[in-house]
Amino acid sequence: MTTGGYPPPQQDPRTPGGYPGGAPSYGTNPPDYTQQFPQYGTPQYGAPENGAPQYGAPQYGAPQYGAPQGNQYGAPFGGPPGFPGPDPNFGAGTPGQLLPRLGARLIDGLIVGIPMGILTGIMLLASGGSGFVEFFMTVVSGVVAFGYWTYMESTQGATIGKKILGLSVVAPGGGNPTLEQAAKRNAFVALQIFSGIPLLGLLTTLLSLAAYVGIAVTIEQDADKQGFHDKFAGGTRVRKS
Template sequence: MTTDGYPPPPQNPHLPDGPGYGAPQGGPYGFPGQGFGDRGFGDQGFGGRTPAGLLPRLGARMLDSLVVGLPMGLLTFVVALSTHSFVYDLLMSALTGAVAFGYWTYFESTRGTTPGKKLLGLSVVAPDGGRPTFEQAAKRNAFEALQILTGVPLLGWVADLIYLIVCIGIAVTIGQNPSRQGFHDVFAGGTRVVRS
């Protein structure tokens, strides 16, 4: 009998006794000192920092979209009042897409967070736990560049549809991935959004 009143677990006669043999040692999943949440995915994986869930990330994305969208919407409105032509529509959609892509890429690569993420206590980390490189930030936000095509007839609605599908795909993969990484994080080499 063991100290808790239960008989000891049976030993496999074909395996020697000792660490790593027989009954699992350590944490509840057989990994020394590690449970599901401690193996790099779950609640405390990334250097002690908790991965951010879908809702805070969505809130941060909406705040950042306002920061980008309001000035660009105002500029587009002013341009449309002064002159309305196909060329200016193309120019404004290209400018809006470039600004959106540049905004997220710049802030994540230079600060590790965007204003919206910072307001909600979130930051983006590279696979090594540091700040993402410019390339990693550009890859994880590449889908924002789809907005460049929104002013092109026929191609614009296809770009909008692809953008929507990508956003839904990111949300689904964040929800299903134990480390709360969207496929854009995986595409960027393993970036993560964590609580600061």
């Protein structure tokens, strides 16, 4: 016979009342099994027993971030830790005077002009004095001269003539000028490219002469010895090495 559609529980003949664990008691509190198995009892946080770890709230002290005294990271000149910053004395030497700079320009003119003059003479002899060859070599000479000054100043910080006389060109922020700055600084040299064109050649020659005179005058009048070509390039400077 079943009650409510469920089979009655099976009786255990080894226990009183026939039920496992004794006769069930209805309406009473269930037995406290934690008393029989204390190791599974409720953990006590913050009160260690028998070497058990304490789970108290950790104490997090506020770190002390003191300002470092002096340069503790080995970074000279105020650079980031481990990386040297720019040398504040770079380019801070004596400004290059007019006469040494003019001497360097003459030396460089010979360095470029002599080989190109020899090459032009050879080409004219080989062509029988062709006017086109003469014009072509004039253009080539102008390109080589402009490229020489631009390349040397942007990569070496000085042309050969400047190195001989102990001069160097410094960018506005220090270091070598960029390619653009060096090109602007020597733009007047590129006028030589047009000197072989009839009628226009005379005009470019006069413009080149005016540029050299203007540079000399502005160098002498400026306290930092900057010519107008230096200011046109963004503020380049010539320094005595």
